[in-house]
Amino acid sequence: MNFSYSQKVIQLQEKLTTFMEEHVYPNEARIEESLNEQSTRWSIPPLMEELKEKAKQQGLWNLFLPHSELGAGLTNVEYAPLCEIMGRSMIAPEIFNCNAPDTGNMEVLERYGTPQQKEEWLMPLLRGEIRSCFSMTEPDVASSDATNIQASIVRDGDEYVINGRKWWSSGAGDPRCKIAIVMGKTDSSAPRHEQQAMILVPLDTQGVTIERMLPVFGYDHAPHGHAEITYDNVRVPASNIIWDEGKGFAIAQGRLGPGRIHHCMRLIGSAERALEELCKRVQKRVAFGKPLSKQGVVLEWIADSRIEIEQARLLTLKAAAMMDTVGNKEAKAEIAMIKVVAPNMALRVLDRVIQAFGAAGMSEDVPFAAHWANARTLRLADGPDEVHRAQIARLELKKHDVQLQRV
Known part of the structure; x- marks a missing residue:
């Protein structure tokens, strides 16, 4: 490529x-x-x-x-x-x-x-006149399996009625946040992946209550934030449904493909900045009579960081290229791979720069603790590592099943 x-x-x-x-x-x-x-x-x-x-x-x-x-x-x-x-x-x-x-x-x-x-x-x-949030994750079910979603979206004449409790609706704390895309079930009797829908809910609609903002490792991420929201008999026009009933899971899969590319490339940028600052720091910081850059373990940190960043970038670019040429569905294995690789890579690189900065690395005088907290959330957001690993393994096994059938 x-x-x-x-x-x-x-x-x-x-x-x-x-x-x-x-x-x-x-x-x-x-x-x-x-x-x-x-x-x-x-x-x-x-x-x-x-x-x-x-x-x-x-x-x-x-x-x-x-x-x-x-x-x-x-x-x-x-x-x-x-x-x-x-x-x-x-x-x-x-x-x-x-x-x-x-x-x-x-x-x-x-x-x-x-x-x-x-x-x-x-x-x-x-x-850029308004902002939005995405309400999918729920506190009462394992939302890594999107088919577990229990919030209901029920047709009533020319309206839909939404009931449910969501959390980690990122962006809902922003006063400019005017609209939420809410995922819920329209038909529990339909096939497993056709029970859900997505619907547009203005946040000023009666029955929408932001219960609290959720900090991430102590960071409130204001004014963006991550909200727990209750939807209590919220009524919106039927025209607010996105695509159609039963299409929520398909929309989620289409939404998350490009989003995972974005998350992974941002993580690579975060890691690149960390490596740059690590190299600057260890050349001017002296301990035990010599610069930290002369310590063998520090040289390993730098080398491993460069190797891991390059590996993650190439895999992410491969996934992006496949999305461009053969589509998101054909690239699903590569998208899953980068979603595992990039956050873990960034966490390792950021941990090294925090170590090199010592106590300062944990402070707000430098941005690395905040970047570390952000990277750690991305081992969960858009699907946890375990879900992606399971998908990668199933796709790999399926390839060998096909080969065996041909023998």
Whole structure:
């Protein structure tokens, strides 16, 4: 496979890198400080909106949405290195309107939404005027098996009635979050993978209650956040159903493929930044009479980190290339593989840089603890490692079953 980048992508890489150096890295601490200075952390720092306007003006906006005229016209392979650059900072994806869960929700609306749904919700999301959340995970069932979902979506005349309790609805804490895509069951008697549906629920609808915001290893991720939400006899127009009843599982699979590529490339960017800082740190820090870079174990950390990052990047690019050429379904094994490989790789690299920084590595003076917490969540988000490993193994066994049948 040829992973060389076109001139268009190279130019976007250069523009993104310059923007990150001039506007993103210098403002990471400032944005966090401004959140602490506000009357509530659940409000939008004006600086963030200023940076988003600058990104728009420079054409660094909506770079995702492969194969769509609404995006930048990039393939998955072309978008991957740009996503990696954004992953170097926790605040960067939002600045370029390329942040989860909005990207996944926009892809759902672009692919499966009606013209009315696109006009009402997709276009404001693309313009960055509103934000969204995705309500799938439930506290009372093992949501790694999406067919376990118990929230109900029941047709009543010209409306659907939604009941259920969700949590880890990322983005719901943002005051700009206006719409949720909710997954629930429309028909428990249907075949297992045709019982679910997805429906659009405005968060200001009667019966929608945000119960609490859930911290991640102590990080509240304000003003984005992760909410527990109760849907109590929530009524929305029947026209809010996405695609059709029974299509929720299929939509989820279509949504998660590109999202996993995005997560993995951002993790690679996070690991790259960590390795860079590790190399800088160990050359100037002296212990026991010599720089840390002269310690054999530190040299192993650096070498292993470079090897692991390159392996993860190549596998992710292969998955992206397959998605572009043969489709998400044919690439499902590669997508599952990268979802296991990338978070575990990032955690190892981040752990090494935290170790090299010593006590400082665990503080908020450097970003590595926050990146570590984020990477650790991604061993669960979009499916836990164990589910992906099981799928990879089943697909591998199936290949050998076919070969045996031919003998």
